[in-house]
Amino acid sequence: MTAIPVLIDCDPGHDDAIALLLALASPELEVLGVTTVAGNQTLEKTTANAIRVLEFVERGDVPVAAGADRPLLRDLFVAAHVHGETGLDGPKLPPPRAAPVSEHAVDFLASRLMGAASPVTLVPLGPLTNIALLLARYPDAVASVERVVLMGGSIGVGNVTPAAEFNIWADPEAAARVLDSGLDVTMVGLDVTHRALLMSDDAERLRAAGRVGRMVAELYDFFHRYHERTYGFGGSPIHDALAVAQVIRPELLHTEHRHIAIECGSELTRGRTVVDLWKRTGIEPNAHAAVEVDAEAFIRLLLERLSSFG
Ligand code: RIB
Ligand code: CA
Numbered sequence: 553m554t555a556i557p558v559l560i561d562c563d564p565g566h567d568d569a570i571a572l573l574l575a576l577a578s579p580e581l582e583v584l585g586v587t588t589v590a591g592n593q594t595l596e597k598t599t600a601n602a603i604r605v606l607e608f609v610e611r612g613d614v615p616v617a618a619g620a621d622r623p624l625l626r627d628l629f630v631a632a633h634v635h636g637e638t639g640l641d642g643p644k645l646p647p648p649r650a651a652p653v654s655e656h657a658v659d660f661l662a663s664r665l666m667g668a669a670s671p672v673t674l675v676p677l678g679p680l681t682n683i684a685l686l687l688a689r690y691p692d693a694v695a696s697v698e699r700v701v702l703m704g705g706s707i708g709v710g711n712v713t714p715a716a717e718f719n720i721w722a723d724p725e726a727a728a729r730v731l732d733s734g735l736d737v738t739m740v741g742l743d744v745t746h747r748a749l750l751m752s753d754d755a756e757r758l759r760a761a762g763r764v765g766r767m768v769a770e771l772y773d774f775f776h777r778y779h780e781r782t783y784g785f786g787g788s789p790i791h792d793a794l795a796v797a798q799v800i801r802p803e804l805l806h807t808e809h810r811h812i813a814i815e816c817g818s819e820l821t822r823g824r825t826v827v828d829l830w831k832r833t834g835i836e837p838n839a840h841a842a843v844e845v846d847a848e849a850f851i852r853l854l855l856e857r858l859s860s861f862g
Contacts (some may be wrong), residue, residue: 619657
């Protein structure tokens with residue numbers, strides 16, 4: 553089985569961190585590199601966090617390139633109320649030993665894409681600023697992209713506002729650029745991530761599953777406080793890990809090929825992913841929107857892979 557080459561763009565962030573661990577623990581994937589973007593926290597913090605997570609599992613060999621420190625047009629709004637001041641509050645992770653590579657994330661993505669032996673799957677897990685800049689600065693790089701599997705958006709309600717999910721809301725202009733790119737885009741939105749919760753019992757199993765499992769359980773402890781308080785959930789959506797899981801096992805999600813437009817004009821509905829689920833507009837579909845999830849199989853995969861670190 554040839555591993556699928558992936559480039560992960562993220563804003564760690566508790567669920568980004570778990571998504572990175574899932575990718576690293578999965579032989580189906582070859583992680584060519586990690587790029588970071590401002591989102592859940594500032595770029596400095598999300599970059600340090602990505603390196604901390606990689607070093608925690610002794611994968612300092614995976615290069616990290618820092619990208620955009622703010623959205624294309626909008627002001628930066630960090631989600632400290634969800635992820636804490638560090639962006640990874642909870643576990644006591646050592647500070648990063650290494651620095652990111654000197655290349656900007658956009659140049660790094662382009663060089664990795666154009667130097668890859670086969671087309672690469674892009675997995676954006678934060679605001680889409682870096683991906684939009686890549687498309688603008690390196691239009692030829694598109695030919696080296698197999699597909700884009702992004703965590704973001706929602707057919708239904710939002711999370712950061714009633715209308716919009718955080719990654720898209722944070723940089724709607726970037727999201728619009730990605731959806732209009734002609735790339736093969738899969739949208740893993742709140743419609744499925746909120747139906748595939750990691751429950752407290754699962755976290756307890758991880759806590760007993762070794763050093764990495766314990767660290768993930770400590771991430772969960774902090775992350776879950778927000779979701780219990782906000783939604784009354786008995787568990788927490790590990791949003792970004794579900795996007796990575798879709799690359800590993802596409803059958804975990806059922807998607808519909810639909811047109812998705814991004815609201816960039818209205819403040820009330822800024823960042824809304826307007827998914828033409830019932831094909832009312834007659835506009836050609838431009839993405840695969842996830843509508844169903846095999847939650848049990850996803851959580852089973854997540855627990856199995858995270859426990860495999862020992
Ligand atoms: O809305 C959830 C998304 O926003 C996740 O990617 C989370 O990490 C934050 O970036
Ligand atoms: Ca994220």
